Amino acid sequence: MGLKTVKICLVGRYFDLRNGGIGRFSMEMRDALLKRGYETVSFGTHRERDIGYFVYSAVEAAFTLPKGYDIYHCLSPIEAIYAPKASSIVTFHDLIPWLHLNKTETHYAQGPMKQVKRLISKHYFKAAASMASKCSLIACNSEHTRQELIEHLNVDETKVSVIRFGISQTLDPGPKKDKIFRIGTLSYLDPRKRIDILIQAFLAAGIDGELVIGGTGADYHRLAELARQHDERIKFVGFVPEEKLAEFYNSLDLFVFPTKVEGYGLPIVEAFACKKPVIVLHDAIMPDEIKSRCVVVDNLTEFLKNQKLTLDIERNYDFAKIHDWNSCVEDYTKLYQRVLERK
Numbered sequence: 001m002g003l004k005t006v007k008i009c010l011v012g013r014y015f016d017l018r019n020g021g022i023g024r025f026s027m028e029m030r031d032a033l034l035k036r037g038y039e040t041v042s043f044g045t046h047r048e049r050d051i052g053y054f055v056y057s058a059v060e061a062a063f064t065l066p067k068g069y070d071i072y073h074c075l076s077p078i079e080a081i082y083a084p085k086a087s088s089i090v091t092f093h094d095l096i097p098w099l100h101l102n103k104t105e106t107h108y109a110q111g112p113m114k115q116v117k118r119l120i121s122k123h124y125f126k127a128a129a130s131m132a133s134k135c136s137l138i139a140c141n142s143e144h145t146r147q148e149l150i151e152h153l154n155v156d157e158t159k160v161s162v163i164r165f166g167i168s169q170t171l172d173p174g175p176k177k178d179k180i181f182r183i184g185t186l187s188y189l190d191p192r193k194r195i196d197i198l199i200q201a202f203l204a205a206g207i208d209g210e211l212v213i214g215g216t217g218a219d220y221h222r223l224a225e226l227a228r229q230h231d232e233r234i235k236f237v238g239f240v241p242e243e244k245l246a247e248f249y250n251s252l253d254l255f256v257f258p259t260k261v262e263g264y265g266l267p268i269v270e271a272f273a274c275k276k277p278v279i280v281l282h283d284a285i286m287p288d289e290i291k292s293r294c295v296v297v298d299n300l301t302e303f304l305k306n307q308k309l310t311l312d313i314e315r316n317y318d319f320a321k322i323h324d325w326n327s328c329v330e331d332y333t334k335l336y337q338r339v340l341e342r343k
Contacts, residue, residue, distance in 0.1 A: 006070035008033060008040045008336065011061075011079040013053060015042050017239075020188040020217075021266055022093060025165055026075050032329040041066060054124070057081060071336045077132035078125065086343055088135040089335050094263025095148050097125035100285055129153060136339045139163045139332065141264050144287035163332060166325030167266060168242050171273035173317075174250040181209030183304070184252040186240060186267045187259070189217030194258040197281075197300060199227055199234060205304035209233070214240045214248060249274035254307070258300065262286040266323075268294065273320035275313045279303065293319065 010033075012026040013019055026042075033040040043066055045056040057078045065082050072088040074080035080090040101122050132138075133153045138160045140146050146162050149155045183202060187193045195213060202211045211234045213223070220236070227234035240248050249255065255271035256279045265286055271278050272293070280286070280294045293316050297303040 006039070006336075006340065007068070008038055008071045008073065009066050009069040010040060010042045010073050010075060011065065011083060012042065012044045012075035013056075013079070015044055018048075021165070021264075022076055025091070025093075028166065028325050029073065029075070029329060029332065032325065033333075036329075036333075038333075041069070053078075057128075058124075071339055073332070073336070074132065074135065078128045080132035080135055081128055083135065085134045086136055087339065089137040089139060089332075089339055090132040090135040092129070092132070092138060092140040092145055092149060094140075094142075094145050095129065095152065096261050096263055097121055098129060099148065099152065100261045136342050137161070137335050139335060141165050142287035143289060145263065161331070161335060163328055163335075164323050165264070165266060166328045167270050167273060167320065167323045168245055169324065170243070171246050171249065171270055171320070173275040174246055176250060176253075178251075181207065182212055182252050183207070183209065183254045183256055184212040184214065184248070185256050185258070186214035186248065186270075187217075187257065189213075189215050189219040189223060191219050192260045193217075193219070194260055194281075195219065195223050196226060198256050198258045199223065201300035201304055202234065203231055204301045207304060209253075210235060212237060212248075212252070214238070245270060246274060249276055252276055254279060256280075256300070257284075257294075259284055259286070262290075265290050269320045269323050272313075272316040273323075275317050277313065278316075 010026065010030055014023050015026045015030055017023045030040065030042050045053065047053060047056050058081070061082045070087065072083040074083050074088055074090040077090055077092055080088060101118055130153060133149070133155050138149065138155060140149065140160065140162060141164055143162055146160050149160055150157050185195060185198060189195060199211065213235065214237050216239050224236050227236065249271055255276045257265060257268050258281055259265070262284065268278050268290055278294045280291060280296055281300060282296050282298045284291065
């Protein structure tokens with residue numbers, strides 16, 4: 001059976017940027033499949049809050065998930081709970097909510113009931129991951145996540161593929177338009193990203209230059225207030241649209257990504273594509289194929305004072321350029337064909 005004659009259901013949360021990188025992946029898959037002429041439907045929710053997502057994924061999806069599709073692509077493991085396993089593939093982005101939730105702060109585990117929320121989040125994701133592992137095929141975006149799946153869920157390694165996400169093909173090195181020394185970061189502003197550590201290090205290092213923080217998120221207002229109390233050299237630029245990404249990265253001298261835990265780290269790859277040195281912290285938990293290409297430091301303040309770099313920027317540029325959305329979608333369509341053959 002050829003793919004052009006089958007019906008594909010993409011099962012996600014949002015098909016926009018409200019949930020960051022997963023939303024970007026969902027949009028890219030939907031748009032590319034439709035552009036290629038595949039009969040595709042997107043199934044998601046409009047519920048905003050995390051409790052709404054729980055209701056959608058744990059209850060509503062059981063009754064509202066479209067029936068009769070040949071392929072179900074579950075865009076995260078939670079979306080795979082009610083999907084027909086023999087007809088499904090699932091994408092695992094990481095196992096942070098299960099294996100690493102206790103190592104970091106997250107926007108959905110705050111307040112007086114923090115420990116209870118952590119416990120519920122961990123066990124709900126663990127249960128969903130276990131059910132998702134029964135899908136016909138599994139994809140993840142790093143070898144690190146693939147090995148975690150094999151180790152912790154006892155998944156047959158022959159049914160787990162690594163398919164890297166894409167980045168904008170407009171990202172390339174470009175001229176810097178001024179002489180201001182500039183450090184930057186870009187991410188969803190969640191407590192686990194530890195942007196406050198970067199702000200404090202920048203202030204303590206006494207740098208003659210600017211710190212530019214891109215992105216929005218649950219931690220935006222707290223961080224912006226922290227910066228305003230101390231220094232006008234710290235700039236918050238908010239959401240950076242795709243057409244402005246190259247301009248953003250090429251305005252920097254250093255890109256710092258101080259996250260505590262990261263499933264992959266596409267902003268790091270985007271900075272590589274613009275031939276920018278990337279700094280991460282020694283205790284960061286992230287795939288080795290990303291972390292090993294960065295400058296890894298123990299003390300960010302001391303590093304910013306001295307800025308001694310040893311980095312193969314050309315090698316990182318070549319690595320960044322293999323992250324292509326067309327290749328990503330092509331690899332997923334090959335998995336769809338394998339599901340049909342297994343059925």
